[in-house]
Amino acid sequence: MRSIGDQPGLLSKTGYYIFLGLGAFISIFPFYWMFVIGSNPRGAASKIPPTITISDQFLPNFTRATGMMDFWTALGNSMFVSSAVTISVLFFCSLAGYAFAKYDFPFKHFLFFFVLCTLFVPQQLSILPTYVIMTKLEWINSFKALIVPAMVNAFGIFWMRQYIATSVHAELLEAGRIDGAGHLRIFTTVVVPIITPALATLGIFTFMNIWNDFFWPLVVLKERSNYTIQIALQQLFTTRDGLDYGMIMSATFMATLPLLLVFLGFSRWFIAGLTSGAVKS
Amino acid sequence: MPQSQPAAPTRGAAVRKQGWLTERRRSSLTAYLFISPFFLLFAIFGLYPILFTFYLSFYKWDALSPMSFVGFQNYRFVTEDPLFWTSFTNTLLISAMGTIPQLILALLLAVFLNSSITKFKKTLRVLYFMPNITSIVAVTLVFSALFSNGGMANWLLAQLGIDPMAWNSDWWGVKIAIATMVMWRWTGYNTIIYLSGLQSIPTDLYEAARIDGAGRFQQLLSITLPLLRPFIVFTVLMSTIGSLQLFTEPFVFLGQGGTSSTREEGLTMVVYLYTEAFGNSFFGTASATAVLLLLFTIIFSMFNIWASRRMSGDTDGGAL
Numbered sequence: 001m002r003s004i005g006d007q008p009g010l011l012s013k014t015g016y017y018i019f020l021g022l023g024a025f026i027s028i029f030p031f032y033w034m035f036v037i038g039s040n041p042r043g044a045a046s047k048i049p050p051t052i053t054i055s056d057q058f059l060p061n062f063t064r065a066t067g068m069m070d071f072w073t074a075l076g077n078s079m080f081v082s083s084a085v086t087i088s089v090l091f092f093c094s095l096a097g098y099a100f101a102k103y104d105f106p107f108k109h110f111l112f113f114f115v116l117c118t119l120f121v122p123q124q125l126s127i128l129p130t131y132v133i134m135t136k137l138e139w140i141n142s143f144k145a146l147i148v149p150a151m152v153n154a155f156g157i158f159w160m161r162q163y164i165a166t167s168v169h170a171e172l173l174e175a176g177r178i179d180g181a182g183h184l185r186i187f188t189t190v191v192v193p194i195i196t197p198a199l200a201t202l203g204i205f206t207f208m209n210i211w212n213d214f215f216w217p218l219v220v221l222k223e224r225s226n227y228t229i230q231i232a233l234q235q236l237f238t239t240r241d242g243l244d245y246g247m248i249m250s251a252t253f254m255a256t257l258p259l260l261l262v263f264l265g266f267s268r269w270f271i272a273g274l275t276s277g278a279v280k281s
Numbered sequence: 282m283p284q285s286q287p288a289a290p291t292r293g294a295a296v297r298k299q300g301w302l303t304e305r306r307r308s309s310l311t312a313y314l315f316i317s318p319f320f321l322l323f324a325i326f327g328l329y330p331i332l333f334t335f336y337l338s339f340y341k342w343d344a345l346s347p348m349s350f351v352g353f354q355n356y357r358f359v360t361e362d363p364l365f366w367t368s369f370t371n372t373l374l375i376s377a378m379g380t381i382p383q384l385i386l387a388l389l390l391a392v393f394l395n396s397s398i399t400k401f402k403k404t405l406r407v408l409y410f411m412p413n414i415t416s417i418v419a420v421t422l423v424f425s426a427l428f429s430n431g432g433m434a435n436w437l438l439a440q441l442g443i444d445p446m447a448w449n450s451d452w453w454g455v456k457i458a459i460a461t462m463v464m465w466r467w468t469g470y471n472t473i474i475y476l477s478g479l480q481s482i483p484t485d486l487y488e489a490a491r492i493d494g495a496g497r498f499q500q501l502l503s504i505t506l507p508l509l510r511p512f513i514v515f516t517v518l519m520s521t522i523g524s525l526q527l528f529t530e531p532f533v534f535l536g537q538g539g540t541s542s543t544r545e546e547g548l549t550m551v552v553y554l555y556t557e558a559f560g561n562s563f564f565g566t567a568s569a570t571a572v573l574l575l576l577f578t579i580i581f582s583m584f585n586i587w588a589s590r591r592m593s594g595d596t597d598g599g600a601l
Contacts, residue, residue: 016393020401023390024408027469030423031411033433037426046431048439095315103312111316118323122526122578124551125571126330128337128558132344133330149326152319183311212416214529215551219559230418234533237422245426252422256415263414267407270414274470275477 031260038062038250045245061250065236071251073225074232075258081143081228082210085150089206090199092152097160098191102173112161118154127219134220145220146228150210156202159273163198164191201273204266211259229255338568345562355569365570367545368553369577375456375531375549376524379463384516387468391475392505406476409469417529420466425449425534428458449535455546459530467523471516478512479505514589521581525574526551550574 037045039058044051065071099105100112130149131140139145168191176186192199214230221227227235233255236248263270338355340348359365390409394402412420428434428448435445448454482505490500506513531547532555543552554574558567 016397020390020393020397020405023386023468023472024405026465027408027411030420030427030465031415033427034419034423045426046429048431048436050433050436092318096319099312099315103308103315105309105312108312111320115319118327121327121331122522122575124526124554125334125575126327128564128568128571129330129333130326131558132333133326135344149322152322154319154323157316157319183308208414212414212418214416214418214533215555219555230416233416233418233422234536237425237533237536243429245429248422249426252419256419259414259416260411263411264407267410271406271410271473274410274473 031256034249034253034256037245038253040246042244042246045249057246058250061246062254064244064247065251068247069232069236069251070224070227071229071232071254074227074229075255077143077226078211078229081146082207084143084147085210086203086207088147088151089153089156090203093156093202094160094164094192094195094199095187096152096157097162098164098168098187100157100161101164102168102170115154115157119158123215127216131219140220141222141226142220143226146210146213146217153206156206159202160195160198163195167198168194197269197272200266201269204262204269205273207262208259334568334571337564338572340565342564343562344564351565355565356573358566359569359573364545364548365550365553368548368550371456371547372525372527372549375459375463375527375547376521378456378460379467380517380520380524383464383468384471384513384520386464387471387516388475388509388513390468390472391479392501394472394476395479402476406473409472411469412466413470415466417462417466418533420462421530421533424458424462424465428454428461434458450544450546452546455531455535455544459527459534459547462530462534463524463527467520471520474512474516475509478509482508510589514586517589518582518585521585522578525578525581528552528555550577 033052035058036051036054038061040051040055041057042061044055100108100115134140134145137144139148172190172194173186176190181189212230213228214234217228217231218234221231224232224235233248233252236251237243337348339350339352341351341355342348394405397405426432430445430447430449432448434448438445446454446457448458486504486508487500490504495503527549528551531543531549531552535544535547543556550570551574554567554570557563557570
């Protein structure tokens with residue numbers, strides 16, 4: 001899109017770019033600094049003047065970190081939990097979204113309204129009884145406690161419904177029906193190929209949210225071997241020996257890297273999802 | 282009442298399906314089957330826990346011994362606990378300090394970004410969004426290093442001739458540090474929301490205004506801000522709800538003693554709730570806290586919507 005309004009003068013335009021550049025610098029700097037501190041000797045975080053150049057101590061720092069935590073186990077746990085939730089969210093939310101968009105059934109509008117209402121309930125309101133349920137089910141310390149409650153969510157249903165309602169045309173479904181395909185078959189062969197972009201966005205967002213979640217894993221995971229990466233990182237900060245920031249930052253950097261790469265690779269889907277989600281709600 | 286909502290895109294399919302009754306019933310059943318997982322899970326892990334929270338808030342319970350009914354005593358305990366009101370004040374202060382400058386900054390960035398070259402726009406959008414994909418734990422750890430006693434924040438203060446601050450124990454220091462973390466993680470997100478709002482404003486509105494002789498500042502006041510209102514309402518509401526639930530930043534930032542208790546300076550309502558439940562095993566008072574938290578969330582959301590209606594001279598409901 002072209003720029004809007006009067007063409008600003010050269011002076012104010014320079015001002016704009018300085019401001020925008022400063023914003024970009026502040027956005028990136030902590031990532032860079034994470035690596036700087038992670039690659040410098042222990043005490044670098046509290047040097048005066050501050051350390052701002054990369055050094056060669058990353059491996060020793062990271063080795064100290066893996067000595068204090070099961071980094072790779074925690075990373076694997078996070079990967080497993082996030083993938084399991086993402087796959088199931090994509091499946092159940094797209095099915096439900098499809099039903100709300102293309103089927104007609106009694107109480108449909110009421111039920112959809114109900115789904116939307118649940119979006120506004122804060123998580124903290126249900127956390128205690130959910131914890132009690134998990135204790136009863138003996139799911140404390142188990143990944144089931146993280147995966148099962150998250151398997152389908154209201155936002156995903158809303159998101160898929162909006163997309164399917166506008167992008168999947170009734171004629172296509174009709175054609176499938178005339179060919180004698182069953183409901184599930186029409187869904188997998190006709191609907192899924194059309195809604196792949198929406199699935200990509202929802203998948204990335206779900207994965208990111210579960211990967212970054214802290215509160216709920218903190219409540220239900222008790223054993224070190226089951227920690228997700230976020231809990232493991234926090235534990236690293238808790239162990240107090242004069243706070244070895246070199247070690248902490250090297251682990252934080254390694255834990256941030258996977259998601260950062262995914263984001264940079266798929267940034268188009270992220271931002272598309274973000275903007276249309278906001279416009280529609 | 283919700284039945285009256287039109288669902289335009291589905292009408293065509295619905296009419297055609299009404300030919301054969303059995304087929305129709307079959308498709309209704311299929312639809313129920315497709316949506317049932319959500320309702321099943323919500324019943325178990327959503328609805329039941331919420332009702333149980335209300336129920337529990339009237340009982341004394343430590344999760345082991347039998348429950349005993351205590352009426353409103355849990356609510357009295359919580360509202361008479363000075364620590365709860367400390368957490369309330371902290372939450373409000375940190376919310377205001379983290380949200381207000383953040384949204385103004387995001388609006389400025391979006392307006393400037395919108396009038397910059399397209400190529401920059403795409404790259405900058407990605408860069409601005411990067412903090413938001415970082416986990417709160419990672420953000421808190423990095424900023425803990427920046428805000429450590431001999432760290433970079435104090436060095437910057439020294440350059441400006443200001444005395445160093447104890448960011449992890451000073452009453453204001455803790456709040457500034459936490460508000461900074463919130464701001465860093467969310468400014469870019471809101472910038473992108475505003476930017477998409479700006480891009481949805483038709484260009485000819487500005488052209489018409491220019492012909493009428495409106496300056497750039499006047500265009501901002503009379504076109505951009507009113508048309509951006511739904512987006513502003515959305516972000517204000519989301520930030521308010523989000524910051525009332527602030528937990529991870531203070532918990533990680535101040536929890537390094539290994540005692541799993543958070544310093545009073547950074548105690549927020551959810552940290553209070555967490556400590557009551559999982560630190561002290563007071564499930565009754567923790568439930569009462571959760572109910573109060575919901576109450577505050579509703580009050581603040583209502584206030585936001587009311588205020589934004591007021592400010593805009595009430596045209597219509599906007600996007601919400």
